[in-house]
Amino acid sequence: MKIALDPTPFHHSHSLLEFPALAAELGYEYLQLTPHADFLPFFNHPKADDQLVADLRRACRDAGVQIASVLPVLRWSSPDPDAREAAVRYWKRAIRMTVDLGVTQMNTEFQGRPELAEESERAFYRSVEELLPLIEREGVHIAIDPHPDDFVEQGLAAWRVIRGVNSPHLGFAYVAPHTFHMEDAPLEIMAAVGDRLRVVHVADTMDHHRSHGLRYITNPPGAPARVHQHLKIGDGDVDWDEFFGGLAANGFLDREDTVMVSSVFAENENAVEVSRYQLEQMRERAAAAQKVEVKA
Numbered sequence: 246m247k248i249a250l251d252p253t254p255f256h257h258s259h260s261l262l263e264f265p266a267l268a269a270e271l272g273y274e275y276l277q278l279t280p281h282a283d284f285l286p287f288f289n290h291p292k293a294d295d296q297l298v299a300d301l302r303r304a305c306r307d308a309g310v311q312i313a314s315v316l317p318v319l320r321w322s323s324p325d326p327d328a329r330e331a332a333v334r335y336w337k338r339a340i341r342m343t344v345d346l347g348v349t350q351m352n353t354e355f356q357g358r359p360e361l362a363e364e365s366e367r368a369f370y371r372s373v374e375e376l377l378p379l380i381e382r383e384g385v386h387i388a389i390d391p392h393p394d395d396f397v398e399q400g401l402a403a404w405r406v407i408r409g410v411n412s413p414h415l416g417f418a419y420v421a422p423h424t425f426h427m428e429d430a431p432l433e434i435m436a437a438v439g440d441r442l443r444v445v446h447v448a449d450t451m452d453h454h455r456s457h458g459l460r461y462i463t464n465p466p467g468a469p470a471r472v473h474q475h476l477k478i479g480d481g482d483v484d485w486d487e488f489f490g491g492l493a494a495n496g497f498l499d500r501e502d503t504v505m506v507s508s509v510f511a512e513n514e515n516a517v518e519v520s521r522y523q524l525e526q527m528r529e530r531a532a533a534a535q536k537v538e539v540k541a
Contacts, residue, residue: 246503248527249275249313251446254509254516256281262300265308271520275313276305277352277506284342285317290331291338298345305346313504314350314388314444315343321376322357322369322396329368332356333375340376344383350504352388352418352444355403357396360469365396366406373410380414386502388418388444393426393471400427400434407441416441421483422450422475422508431484435491442497446508447527449481450474475510477519478526489530493538498531505531 250273252264259267261283268276280287283297293301305312317339319332343351357365380387391403400419407415417438424431435442450473453461461472478485489498497503507523509516 246498246500246505246531247275247311247313248524249273249277249504249506250520250524251277251279251506251508253279254513254520257513261297262304265301265305265310268310269308271517272524273310273507273520275311275504277314277316277504278312279316280318285315285339287318288320288332290335291317291342293342295345298342302346312346312348314352314506315339315346315348316352318354318356320356321353321372322355322365324358324361324364324368329372333372336372336376337379340379340383340385343385349383349385350388350443350502351385352390352504354390354392355395355397355406356392359394359396359398362396369396369406370410373415377410377412377414381412386414386416386443388416388442390418390420390423390444390446391427392420393423393473398426398428398471400429400431401437403427404434404438404441407438413441416443418444418446420446420508421488422446422448422473422481424450424483425452426471426473431487432491432494435495435497438495440496440500442492442495443502444504444506445492445497446506447478447523448475448508448510449478449483450476452482455482475508477509477512477522478530485530486534489534490537492531493534498535 250268284293320328321332323329397403463470512519
């Protein structure tokens, strides 16, 4: 398992090419590249040319840090044909950039619209059919997260959509701060997806279902808002013993092709301390869960 830093909290204090040295300074051996204005911006065409990709690869080599995964967020499930077709073109460039970095793991979101779930699912499969030959030819694996407000948000329903592609090159990304939006029990999801669980994001969140659904009040009542946080471990309601125990039972912690990412976005003012804390917590909790699994 690779433990990676998501550098999103440092986007305004460091440049893209400074991320590898920053990760090394914080104790990480791996990075996950998330949407960034100079690389893969949200929803739009990638902005890195071949020279910048080569410079980033060199910066990683100089810092002794590897890129574990690349995360584009593109509208490949959009019911709007123009947006979907554009997203496929952007995906092709994103895959090329990823391969040129020497990386084979990508992860992303379903996107689409929950109020147009049927139309969005059709768009998703259409996009995947166009991209799958390239994905398989390049040996890339793409793990997908059912993000709150995507056309599919529930964990097991998302796994069925992924399974329906019928390719081992697509798998599941379990994002812990989305736990309470996925509805299904974490252990049930992890058991169902098996070794197709390739990426997990580690951050805490509050359970918005508590207090009879009144923990967060939106006005007007019934507004279709999705509330979640990306807090440091221990500041929310995620059951971390269950989470890491589930990863141990799944075999995730023992495999070389899996990626665990620190994904805290709520404390930029303490990002250095929080990033180090997250790394310590992930290592300790993973080691403890593996010991329990061996005894069992």
